[in-house]
Amino acid sequence: MTAFTATVPGRVNLIGEHTDYNGGMVLPAALSVAMSVNLIPRADNRISVSARGYSGSAERALHEPAQDHWSDPSVGALREAVSLGLLAGGAALSIQSTIPAGSGLSSSAALIVAILKAARASGGSDLGDLELALAARRVENEYLGVPCGIMDQVAVAIPQPGQAIALDTATLDYTVVPLPADHTMVVIHSGLTRKLTDGRYKARKEECDAAREAIGRDDICRLDPEEIAAARGLDESVRKRARHCATEHRRVLAAVEALEGGDTCTLGALMNMSHASMRDDFEMSLPAIDALVESAVELGAVGARLTGGGWGGCIVACIANDRREAWQAELLARHTKARFVDAVGG
Known part of the structure; x- marks a missing residue:
């Protein structure tokens, strides 16, 4: 049978963490590291998945629930493809990726979107990327x-490698922003892996839900920080989570303005403030990542921050082109578990 292929980039979030499920703005950029999927439709309801980095292949069925197995995202994506009418049954999948697993660069999202894009091609559908x-x-x-x-x-799903988009998650309106x-913007893996299903991400989501319920607003990112400070009946940890969301949303707006105006000094200061908020108010960083961010700035980056869901993964740093090579070499020499992943802009 005919094979259908799709390639989808990883992403780095330049600023705007944990704002996307709280009605706020985000500013991600597409990377050159990517996920490629080769899909061959099957006439039955069976799924075969092989992926570079895993021995052998996984044999699954469309009706199976998630099993905390590396093949779960593939099964879920194919189930969704069937429900959308893109596929009539199962499929054989071959997956190749240059996105480091557990890096916070959206390898799971890239895999699912790539499978759906390959399924769209197989079904001849005109379903849009959004x-x-x-x-x-x-x-x-x-x-x-x-x-x-x-x-x-x-x-x-939407930007091409090297492009950043300012996305309003409340309306899904977006604009391409020049880097x-x-x-x-250099992406450095801390050496600490992360997994969104380990419970900490869910706990933060639940704390944000508690803030929304107590305040009576779904879009807590749009609140004035003073309103959050004055709100009654909030547990202090919940108040801190809400404060991060509101201030982070405003930092994204300011970062977009800085990029459009070519003001990298302001962009860097906003990145540094974002990391401090993630560390202190959202409590999603780790000491080793804080040290990596601190070194990145100390060695010459105009700004640096943790990127992704938290508790591991990557940092992103903004460094002048003429200083990057020496800066990167010294940073990686100082933090021997860290490694270069990708870079955008410049």
């Missing part, structure tokens, strides 16, 4: 049980 992104989020939320927002799926020509 619709596929929404379908991919359903897979994460309903099949995998990850209470994520829409940022990752849109960020890997600085004289600075590069």
